[in-house]
Amino acid sequence: MRNSTREILQAAGKEIWQYAELNFADIEFSEEVVAACRANYCGNYNKCWQCPPNVGTLEELKAKYSKYPQAFVFTTKHEIEDCYDLEGMERARGEHEKTEDLIRPVLPKGSVMLGAGGCNVCKTCAYPAPCRFPEKAKSSVEACGINVVSLAKKVKINYTNGENTVTYFTLVFLGGNETE
Ligand code: SF4
Secondary structure, three states, rough: OOHHHHHHHHOOOOOEEEEEEEEEHHHOOHHHHHHHOOOOOOOOOOOOOOOHHHOOOOOHHHHHOOOOOEEEEEOOOOOOOOOHHHHHHHHHHHHHHHHHHHHHHOOOOOEEEEEEOOOOHHHHHHHHOOOOOOOOOOOHHHHOOOOOHHHHHHHHHHHOOOOEEEEEEEEOOOOOOOOO
């Protein structure tokens, strides 16, 4: 186990449901994921600095993250009433983000965290005006064109965790390079 993994798990306590250490080569960047963003089901396409197309092209994203040979992915699992429980999903997302906050201080310097959903630091993104909080702004796994389903399969963690639950993913590209 990498030292960074040990420290992350210690910082997160029991909040992490599943996790995996992975390498850049395990991550599939997919045009299909970008196309789903372009379809704009969430309404954020071209409305936020941390969503497509403002995060860069797939090739640019691959080039950017290939500089981080090692990564760490974790999930949190939350009970909700049913698949229509949007309030429960939002509350769960908030809980997931609290886990991100717990691990942020122990991440190796220069690490980049990609969370669940778009950047929600501001109620409405300043785009196209300059980002208000560039040091806090955060993109998501999907917004960077990463196929979460294939990622979960590759590292053998569950994409979903059963009826009346919601699962959120965070992927961290780790600064530095530890030997394993
Ligand atoms: S921090 Fe605010 S302005 Fe910057 S990308 Fe996030 S939501 Fe937009």
